[in-house]
Amino acid sequence: MMRRAFLLGGLAVAAGAGWALTQGIFATGDVAMTYEEFRTLAMSGLAHEADDLISFTPAAQPFFQEIRNAAPGYLPLMMRLVDDPTVPLAVKFGASAAMLDLPVVDLTAYLSHLVEAAPDQPGLILTAEAVAMNHYRGSSFLAPGQVADWALVDYANRPSVNAVLLRLWQAPDLPAWARAEGTPLHDLFASR
Numbered sequence: 094m095m096r097r098a099f100l101l102g103g104l105a106v107a108a109g110a111g112w113a114l115t116q117g118i119f120a121t122g123d124v125a126m127t128y129e130e131f132r133t134l135a136m137s138g139l140a141h142e143a144d145d146l147i148s149f150t151p152a153a154q155p156f157f158q159e160i161r162n163a164a165p166g167y168l169p170l171m172m173r174l175v176d177d178p179t180v181p182l183a184v185k186f187g188a189s190a191a192m193l194d195l196p197v198v199d200l201t202a203y204l205s206h207l208v209e210a211a212p213d214q215p216g217l218i219l220t221a222e223a224v225a226m227n228h229y230r231g232s233s234f235l236a237p238g239q240v241a242d243w244a245l246v247d248y249a250n251r252p253s254v255n256a257v258l259l260r261l262w263q264a265p266d267l268p269a270w271a272r273a274e275g276t277p278l279h280d281l282f283a284s285r
Contacts, residue, residue, distance in 0.1 A: 152235055
């Protein structure tokens with residue numbers, strides 16, 4: 094009986110570790126790059142204006158795909174990029190699409206960071222809304238697989254995701270079109 098308890102306990106620990114790895118809890122680590130190097134590369138090829146997603150040119154950049162493939166390692170650098178007042182909003186908007194490959198837990202933390210930074214950076218709320226909804230995937234000229242094909246809003250049933258989406262909904266600078274009837278945020282929160 095005791096052996097069975099240990100076996101079941103071991104299976105539970107292994108299953109929990111597997112779940113944690115897929116959820117990003119252990120998905121940390123730094124990339125071998127300074128912030129200055131990261132900033133320079135991001136500024137040189139990842140800028141994109143928030144109001145034009147007919148084409149999304151950063152997705153074709155090798156550096157964008159490199160970030161996607163190691164998104165958890167780039168997360169600390171992206172957080173610094175968001176906070177850097179010398180980086181144009183277009184760079185933050187374009188580079189943020191590479192973060193959409195983060196596990197749900199980490200992407201929720203990134204969206205929370207964007208929402209927190211938005212009051213001090215007029216226009217950054219557009220990046221936060223685009224990250225939450227993954228508007229990037231709607232670009233007409235993307236090759237298959239160039240950006241993530243899911244959106245954080247799809248996980249709104251998770252309490253942590255719902256909480257950050259609610260903060261986005263309540264942000265005073267969120268544009269009216271993002272609150273309009275029929276939008277995901279309206280469907281989630283208009284009746285609250």
